[in-house]
Amino acid sequence: MATELLSGGIRFDGISSGTDFSSMIDQLKKVESIQKNRMELWKGDWEKRLAAFQEIRTEIGNLKVIVDKMDTTQEFMTKTASSSNSSILTAAAGTEALEGSYKLEVGQLATNAILTYQNGFTDKTASINSSGAAQEFVYTYKGEQHTISVADGTTLEGLVNMINKDSQNPGVRASLIKTGDQYMFQLKGMDLGANNTLTIDAATTVGSFDLDPAMWHEQAPQNAQYRINDWPGGSWLESSTNTLDEAIEGLTINLRDTGVSQVSVDTDLDKITENIRAFVDGMNTVRTKILELTKVDSNKSASDPNKETSQFDAEKGSVLTGNYGVQLLSSRLKLITSNSGPGFDYQYEEDGQTKGDIFSSLAQIGIMTNSDESSVNNGLLEIDEEKLRSALEKYPDEVSALFAASGEGISDSADFSYHSHVNGITKPGKYEVKYDIDASGNITNATIGGVPAKIEQGLHQIVAMDGPAKGLSVTVDNMTAGSYSDTVRLRQGKMGELSGTLAEMTSSNGTLKILERNYQDIIYQIDEKIEREESRLLKWEQNQRLRFSRLEATLTMYDRQTQALSSAIQQMSKS
Numbered sequence: 001m002a003t004e005l006l007s008g009g010i011r012f013d014g015i016s017s018g019t020d021f022s023s024m025i026d027q028l029k030k031v032e033s034i035q036k037n038r039m040e041l042w043k044g045d046w047e048k049r050l051a052a053f054q055e056i057r058t059e060i061g062n063l064k065v066i067v068d069k070m071d072t073t074q075e076f077m078t079k080t081a082s083s084s085n086s087s088i089l090t091a092a093a094g095t096e097a098l099e100g101s102y103k104l105e106v107g108q109l110a111t112n113a114i115l116t117y118q119n120g121f122t123d124k125t126a127s128i129n130s131s132g133a134a135q136e137f138v139y140t141y142k143g144e145q146h147t148i149s150v151a152d153g154t155t156l157e158g159l160v161n162m163i164n165k166d167s168q169n170p171g172v173r174a175s176l177i178k179t180g181d182q183y184m185f186q187l188k189g190m191d192l193g194a195n196n197t198l199t200i201d202a203a204t205t206v207g208s209f210d211l212d213p214a215m216w217h218e219q220a221p222q223n224a225q226y227r228i229n230d231w232p233g234g235s236w237l238e239s240s241t242n243t244l245d246e247a248i249e250g251l252t253i254n255l256r257d258t259g260v261s262q263v264s265v266d267t268d269l270d271k272i273t274e275n276i277r278a279f280v281d282g283m284n285t286v287r288t289k290i291l292e293l294t295k296v297d298s299n300k301s302a303s304d305p306n307k308e309t310s311q312f313d314a315e316k317g318s319v320l321t322g323n324y325g326v327q328l329l330s331s332r333l334k335l336i337t338s339n340s341g342p343g344f345d346y347q348y349e350e351d352g353q354t355k356g357d358i359f360s361s362l363a364q365i366g367i368m369t370n371s372d373e374s375s376v377n378n379g380l381l382e383i384d385e386e387k388l389r390s391a392l393e394k395y396p397d398e399v400s401a402l403f404a405a406s407g408e409g410i411s412d413s414a415d416f417s418y419h420s421h422v423n424g425i426t427k428p429g430k431y432e433v434k435y436d437i438d439a440s441g442n443i444t445n446a447t448i449g450g451v452p453a454k455i456e457q458g459l460h461q462i463v464a465m466d467g468p469a470k471g472l473s474v475t476v477d478n479m480t481a482g483s484y485s486d487t488v489r490l491r492q493g494k495m496g497e498l499s500g501t502l503a504e505m506t507s508s509n510g511t512l513k514i515l516e517r518n519y520q521d522i523i524y525q526i527d528e529k530i531e532r533e534e535s536r537l538l539k540w541e542q543n544q545r546l547r548f549s550r551l552e553a554t555l556t557m558y559d560r561q562t563q564a565l566s567s568a569i570q571q572m573s574k575s
Helices: 021-032 034-068 156-164 269-294 324-338 385-394 396-404 494-506 511-574
Strands: 005-007 010-012 079-083 089-093 100-108 114-117 135-141 144-150 172-179 182-189 198-200 216-219 224-228 237-239 251-255 259-267 348-350 353-355 367-369 381-383 406-411 416-420 429-437 443-448 454-456 461-463 473-476 482-492
Touching (some): 021 034, 021 511, 034 269, 034 324, 100 251, 144 156, 156 172, 156 182, 182 198, 269 381, 269 385, 324 367, 385 396, 406 416, 429 473
Antiparallel strands (some): 005 010, 079 089, 079 259, 114 182, 114 216, 135 144, 135 198, 172 182, 367 381, 406 482, 429 482, 454 461, 461 473
């Protein structure tokens, strides 16, 4: 009799012997599966590391969004413009606008040309050409003549559509204005300004229109006229539009009516402070996440790792404690917030001349890392609000440069000046410029950043051709014979520096992505080991069940033999 029957995957063990071999095998399998279980825990730990890196990546991405919104002076240096009479004009200020007050007098607004036929039509669907042949509607706009062929039977409404849908339309629009029970035909130029004239030409043959000028009401095109601070006194400044974007540097002014209005320009210190707080909060969110994932809890009791579901549960550390990649990332971010910006220099005196920058680091405007280990904010950035406000009020442009300068060239020498650089090629930084001028007035032996540079004698320029300064050029202003040496700086604000670093960290070849790929490879390798171990365990279990099946059969045979012998002995005793 079989000792193990398989039917639909159901096993019947120990029926004859009465021994639960299946339970014994299950218990032995638990011991045999220890290695597999450890691999699964090991895999889970690496998955936790991977998830932790993805959390950091998310926070870094959020921080990059913040800094990218304020990495240029146009975005960072918020200025406001207000008009004392918004019915006359409104104004908006850009970064270049200078603080102050400007008086604007509007003499007239710019207008477009409009021609309105003063004889009304009672029916817009009535024919305007009943001649039996095609006629022409001819007009000239901005000096160019255009002809519309008006077929026999064309309606007034049809002419309007033909003009507006003409593929060669130079910028005019026809329309019908209903007044009472009549429709007035109107043709208008869409461009403002005195030069954009519009006429209905004598070549027009559509009989429904009388070409007598008296039959047409005309709004002549004209330029806007205005004065700034009562200048020019006896005449006007003119603009072909009602939007002035070059009249006052940094201001966009929209003229709305004639009259006088005062425009005031101020730096919006509150908005700038709000932007700075947003940056600090974003940076602290990243730092807090890193601290959370790398902290060591000295109050936590370490336990037997064999009894925990994760090695992290058995240690005092966290998921990324001691992780080199995170340490590198954290160090780079801290250096950016603590060091001087690229191309910035501490202010100093040399030969009676003040050189360097008023602000070259965030600490100088009140943004520092809390180093008090007993503080809940230890390791986070903090703002000295009073110090920041004072810096903004006294030197708003310098604060703006510290945060948002982008390729701003400065020469520290009175003998040569910054000329240009190549975006994306020239690296921000401080470079020493050396050169000689011989008795003939020629520039010789020129170097920039310690690397021989190209000399453009006719332009009096020195151009870096290699190294991090590649593409940087300076103009020599003092051509007196002698030897010269000083520095030129290409400044990059903290937001631009940080944006570039964050982009590098999160790029496909960045620190985070490389570590994530490494962890994914490790997880894949562990999966392969687990798969091999599961295959081994399956074969082991099959072998064990076969062995115990044979043992069951043997025990059953011995049991039967024992029963037979016992029966025989009993029969012998009776006889």
